[in-house]
Amino acid sequence: MATDTAPPTPGQERFLAELLEAGLLLDCGVPGVYGHDAVFEDVRERLADRLSGEAAARGAQRLRFPPVLPRRQLESSGYLASFPHLAGTVYSFSGDERQAAQQSERAAEHQPWDEFQAMTELSLMPAACYPVYPAIAARGALGPDGVFVDAGGAWVFRHEPSLDPARRQIFHQHELVRIGAPDAVLQWREEWAQRGLELLRSLGLDAELDVANDPFFGRRGRMLAQNQRGERLKLEILVVIEGPEPTALASFNHHRDHFGGLYGITLADGTTAHTACLGFGHERIVLALLRTHGLLPDRWPAAVRAQLWR
Amino acid sequence: MATDTAPPTPGQERFLAELLEAGLLLDCGVPGVYGHDAVFEDVRERLADRLSGEAAARGAQRLRFPPVLPRRQLESSGYLASFPHLAGTVYSFSGDERQAAQQSERAAEHQPWDEFQAMTELSLMPAACYPVYPAIAARGALGPDGVFVDAGGAWVFRHEPSLDPARRQIFHQHELVRIGAPDAVLQWREEWAQRGLELLRSLGLDAELDVANDPFFGRRGRMLAQNQRGERLKLEILVVIEGPEPTALASFNHHRDHFGGLYGITLADGTTAHTACLGFGHERIVLALLRTHGLLPDRWPAAVRAQLWR
Numbered sequence: 227m228a229t230d231t232a233p234p235t236p237g238q239e240r241f242l243a244e245l246l247e248a249g250l251l252l253d254c255g256v257p258g259v260y261g262h263d264a265v266f267e268d269v270r271e272r273l274a275d276r277l278s279g280e281a282a283a284r285g286a287q288r289l290r291f292p293p294v295l296p297r298r299q300l301e302s303s304g305y306l307a308s309f310p311h312l313a314g315t316v317y318s319f320s321g322d323e324r325q326a327a328q329q330s331e332r333a334a335e336h337q338p339w340d341e342f343q344a345m346t347e348l349s350l351m352p353a354a355c356y357p358v359y360p361a362i363a364a365r366g367a368l369g370p371d372g373v374f375v376d377a378g379g380a381w382v383f384r385h386e387p388s389l390d391p392a393r394r395q396i397f398h399q400h401e402l403v404r405i406g407a408p409d410a411v412l413q414w415r416e417e418w419a420q421r422g423l424e425l426l427r428s429l430g431l432d433a434e435l436d437v438a439n440d441p442f443f444g445r446r447g448r449m450l451a452q453n454q455r456g457e458r459l460k461l462e463i464l465v466v467i468e469g470p471e472p473t474a475l476a477s478f479n480h481h482r483d484h485f486g487g488l489y490g491i492t493l494a495d496g497t498t499a500h501t502a503c504l505g506f507g508h509e510r511i512v513l514a515l516l517r518t519h520g521l522l523p524d525r526w527p528a529a530v531r532a533q534l535w536r
Numbered sequence: 537m538a539t540d541t542a543p544p545t546p547g548q549e550r551f552l553a554e555l556l557e558a559g560l561l562l563d564c565g566v567p568g569v570y571g572h573d574a575v576f577e578d579v580r581e582r583l584a585d586r587l588s589g590e591a592a593a594r595g596a597q598r599l600r601f602p603p604v605l606p607r608r609q610l611e612s613s614g615y616l617a618s619f620p621h622l623a624g625t626v627y628s629f630s631g632d633e634r635q636a637a638q639q640s641e642r643a644a645e646h647q648p649w650d651e652f653q654a655m656t657e658l659s660l661m662p663a664a665c666y667p668v669y670p671a672i673a674a675r676g677a678l679g680p681d682g683v684f685v686d687a688g689g690a691w692v693f694r695h696e697p698s699l700d701p702a703r704r705q706i707f708h709q710h711e712l713v714r715i716g717a718p719d720a721v722l723q724w725r726e727e728w729a730q731r732g733l734e735l736l737r738s739l740g741l742d743a744e745l746d747v748a749n750d751p752f753f754g755r756r757g758r759m760l761a762q763n764q765r766g767e768r769l770k771l772e773i774l775v776v777i778e779g780p781e782p783t784a785l786a787s788f789n790h791h792r793d794h795f796g797g798l799y800g801i802t803l804a805d806g807t808t809a810h811t812a813c814l815g816f817g818h819e820r821i822v823l824a825l826l827r828t829h830g831l832l833p834d835r836w837p838a839a840v841r842a843q844l845w846r
Contacts, residue, residue, distance in 0.1 A: 252599065252671045255606045256657045261671055264598035288574035289562065292706040293603045293691055294660075296566045301643040310629045310636040315653055316660060317627050318695040319620045323754040326620040333611040340655045343625055345648075346695060347566045348705070350626060361562045361571055381603055381691065385628040385656060395658070396602040444633040 234389040237468040241517065242391040248521045257387040258395035269515065269523055270398065270508045272534040274379045277400050277506055280421065286376040286402060291357040293381035293396075299356060300349045302488065308442050308450065312384045314350035317343040350383035354401035355503040362405055363489040370494055372406020374414075379508050391513060392473045398508035405486070407493060408500045412480060415502040419461050419478040422504065426475060430530045431465050431514050438462035438477065465514045475511050478504045544699040547778040551827065552701040558831045567697040568705035579825065579833055580708065580818045582844040584689045587710050587816055590731065596686040596712060601667040603691035603706075609666060610659040612798065618752050618760065622694045624660035627653040660693035664711035665813040672715055673799040680804055682716020684724075689818050701823060702783045708818035715796070717803060718810045722790060725812040729771050729788040732814065736785060740840045741775050741824050748772035748784065775824045785821050788814045 234242070245251040252261030262270065278288070294316060300306065306313060319326065321342050329342040351357075354377050362373055379398035387395060404414040419435055426433040438460045439451035454460055459480045464472035479502060485491070486499035493499050519526040544552070555561040562571030572580065588598070604626060610616065616623060629636065631652050639652040661667075664687050672683055689708035697705060714724040729745055736743040748770045749761035764770055769790045774782035789812060795801070796809035803809050829836040 252601075252667075253674070254601070254667060255608065255670070259602060259604060259606065259658065261599055261601040261667055267598060267600050288577060289571055290577050291562075291564070291571040292569060294569060294693070294706050296564055296569065298565065298646065301646055304644075306643045306649075307637075307640040310639055310652075313628060314656070314658075315627045315650075316693075316695075317625045317653075317655070318623060323756075326753060327617075329620055330617040333616045334614075336608065336611055338655075339616075340625075342620075343627075343655070345627070345650045345653070346624070347697070348569065348624075357562075357564060357571055360565070364563070383604070383626075385626075387657070396604050443636060446633075 235468065235470065238390040238392075241468045242389060244521065245391055245513075245516070250516065250521065251391065256395070257389050258393060260391075260394070265523060266512060269512050269534065270379075273506075273508060273511055274398070274400060276425070276534060277402075278376050278378060280425070281374070281376040281402050284374065286374045288376050288378065289358060289361060290378050291351070291354070291380055293351045293383070294348045295351050295356055297345070297347050297349045299360065300352065303352075303356065304484075305352050308440065308447065309352070311443050312386060312441075313352055314383045314385050316346045316348040316350065318346050320344035350396075351381060352383065353503075354378075354380035354382050354399045354505065355403045358401070358403045358503075359405075359485045359489045359491065359501065363491045367492045367494055367496070368406065368499055372404065372410060372493070372499065375403040375405075377401040377403060390468070392467050392510050394509055397510075400506040400508055401503055403501065403503045405491060405499050405501045408482075411500040411502045415461075415478050415480050415504070418504050419463075422463055422476050422478070422506065425533075426463055426465070426511070428533050429511075429515060430518055430527060431475070431511075432518075433463050433465050433475065434472070435461055435463055438474065467510070467514050467517050473510055473514070474507070475514060476504060476506045478502070545778065545780065548700040548702075551778045551823075552699060554831065555701055555823075555826070560826065560831065561701065566705070567699050568703060570701075570704070575833060576822060579822045579844065580689075583816075583818060583821055584708070584710060586735070586844060587712075588686050588688060590735070591684070591686040591712050594684065596684045598686050598688065599668060599671060600688050601661070601664070601690055603661045603693070604658045605661050605666055607655070607657050607659045609670065610662065613662075613666065614794075615662050618750065618757065619662070621753050622696060622751070623662055624693045624695050626656045626658040626660065628656050630654035660706075661691060662693065663813075664688075664690035664692050664709045664815065665713045668711070668713045669715075669795045669799045669801065669811065673801045677802045677804055677806070678716060678809055682714065682720060682803070682809065685713040685715075687711040687713060700778070702777050702820050704819055707820075710816040710818055711813055713811065713813045715801060715809050715811045718792075721810040721812045725771075725788050725790050725814070728814050729773075732773055732786050732788070732816065735843075736773055736775070736821070738843050739821075739825060740828055740837060741785070742828075743773050743775050743785065744782070745771055745773055748787065777820070777824050777827050783820055783824070784817070785824060786814065786816045788812070
């Protein structure tokens with residue numbers, strides 16, 4: 227099933243109710259899809275500025291992409307083999323005026339109207355780093371230092387409806403991407419994992435760095451997850467928001483030559499570039515801060531506020 | 537046909553090529569879907585700050601929503617009767633492990649795989665004001681002054697692939713929404729149409745305000761368009777970016793009691809609230825500025841820069 231998500235714990239349900247009651251989140255009627263008020267957004271935007279500022283200070287160039295990805299790129303990426311249950315595709319109307327009228331009538335009665343819809347050339351954005359690789363590949367061979375891209379807090383989609391407020395169907399994933407020589411890329415990933423850990427601890431969060439795996443689909447996925455852990459390709463920063471399990475606030479991913487080979491990104495010497503990316507989940511970090519320091523950011527500890535309001 | 541869009545003019549094609557060559561836009565491989573570089577985004581973000589600043593100075597409260605809308609809300613809104621050709625819906629995988637493997641194989645070969653996808657509870661966001669109405673309705677009856685919401689530069693989707701760089705499939709629509717008594721709402725719409733015109737002229741754009749209509753679908757749509765014009769329900773600010781036709785940079789829409797009735801938004805006296813919204817197209821305004829003042833914002837006239845970099 228595509229919606230095979232664990233039910234929320236009583237603590238998660240209570241925290242979601244508190245966030246909605248305080249008006250920080252706005253219920254849209256579908257689990258995992260929420261609006262934000264000005265208080266929530268203020269914290270989130272200051273976090274985004276802080277992350278982009280840290281990246282800019284280390285030479286990152288800013289690129290920004292919309293929340294949709296060409297379907298052809300999704301098809302070529304291998305994402306559907308690993309995460310078929312999470313991907314979203316975009317459909318639109320295909321038909322004549324009579325069919326448009328039928329579609330509208332059915333929809334207004336909340337009856338099925340999918341027979342009038344056809345797959346478009348677009349999918350929802352599965353991960354914010356995906357559009358970066360072809361954009362860099364289009365420039366030709368890399369310079370000697372490679373590239374460091376700040377893709378900002380982009381919207382990404384995961385089809386996993388849940389009543390855990392930390393598990394959204396659509397959320398801001400702040401992606402930083404490094405493309406370059408194998409050693410430089412691996413070192414960058416390690417440095418940023420430590421920097422991310424220090425940053426989140428400086429915000430008063432009880433954060434831990436650990437080896438992790440992606441939520442690969444099915445039986446084959448269990449083997450992929452074991453390999454990923456064995457080769458230490460994914461690290462995560464974990465915080466307990468509403469237990470029992472900790473929540474990943476950030477992940478640090480080493481792709482080796484997967485994306486370099488897929489998009490033909492080459493180093494100055496003609497060999498295939500390696501890549502790594504890291505993603506900070508804006509909403510999860512804001513939720514961890516609200517859970518740890520309370521629902522009123524005005525009253526957070528001065529040391530925490532000094533890290534964001536500066 | 538859903539993709540019945542006019543072909544671009546030679547001038548539009550040339551302007552698009554210049555924007556891509558300069559790196560301001562990043563080609564994603566699908567018409568009307570582009571990334572932005574830091575120069576483009578800097579102008580866009582300063583424009584967004586300026587618009588939100590003008591709204592905040594007049595008492596707007598900030599709310600922010602994701603680029604997807606519950607499908608049920610789309611179904612109830614009447615959007616599919618008026619714009620079936622523009623709406624996007626979100627599908628995702630439905631099936632077992634064997635089907636997931638088939639889907640992945642088909643997709644990797646760029647063969648059809650839509651048989652494995654089913655409609656979800658979500659659609660793409662058709663207009664950035666849509667989630668505002670139920671969020672305000674959920675608060676109960678309005679106070680005497682009603683509500684003014686700044687929904688920010690939210691992502692909206694229109695399925696109209698085009699090589700005109702000013703016609704995107706996905707773009708930032710900066711929506712301001714007024715909900716209140718009939719007279720107050722109409723007056724707000726008129727004031728903001730003038731304020732928007734002055735703002736865009738202060739940026740050196742040769743902007744005109746005019747009565748307009750939405751791109752309603754089909755034969756019935758022509759009648760809806762005539763009615764909309766006759767009742768002056770939609771105003772637009774128009775600028776020639778790449779002719780021959782001018783492009784709408786902003787629109788100012790009076791809904792009378794449509795959304796108030798749909799979502800049960802009531803005034804203090806129990807009568808149905810009226811609503812109006814206005815949308816500034818971030819990308820179109822940035823494109824108009826780049827076309828008018830050149831592709832290097834650093835060299836724009838000082839009077840223009842002073843309006844945004846202040």
